[in-house]
Amino acid sequence: MTQYLMSVWMVEGAEMPSAEAMEQAYKDVDAFNGELKASGHWVFAGGLHPATTATVVRAGEGGDVITTDGPFAETKEQLGGFWVITAADLDEALALAARATVACQAPVEVRPFQDEPPAG
Numbered sequence: 001m002t003q004y005l006m007s008v009w010m011v012e013g014a015e016m017p018s019a020e021a022m023e024q025a026y027k028d029v030d031a032f033n034g035e036l037k038a039s040g041h042w043v044f045a046g047g048l049h050p051a052t053t054a055t056v057v058r059a060g061e062g063g064d065v066i067t068t069d070g071p072f073a074e075t076k077e078q079l080g081g082f083w084v085i086t087a088a089d090l091d092e093a094l095a096l097a098a099r100a101t102v103a104c105q106a107p108v109e110v111r112p113f114q115d116e117p118p119a120g
Helices: 019-039 090-104
Strands: 002-011 042-047 055-059 065-069 077-087 108-112
Touching (some): 019 042, 077 090
Antiparallel strands (some): 002 077, 042 077, 055 065
């Protein structure tokens, strides 16, 4: 089984859903999470605070570390949450992502994790 990251993308500045729509999305995501756990696909998941709460840490010249506020990329699309799942192949991961996008009402990107290099 391969691990996949299913990342949820939010568009900065987009109109926020109504309180009722958000409540339904939370219920739908909870139900989807339960299905992932029951089927053995679940590894980990989490929602993130808005990108405006981010802090970027990067290596500078001469080994200095620079810390700045805000997201690294200048883009309107920001990571809003994610699932780490296991799936037999990309087709199975995409089928799960199709259910995830309906549950969370946002775009979901699917990317496989790199294989671990052999030990030793």
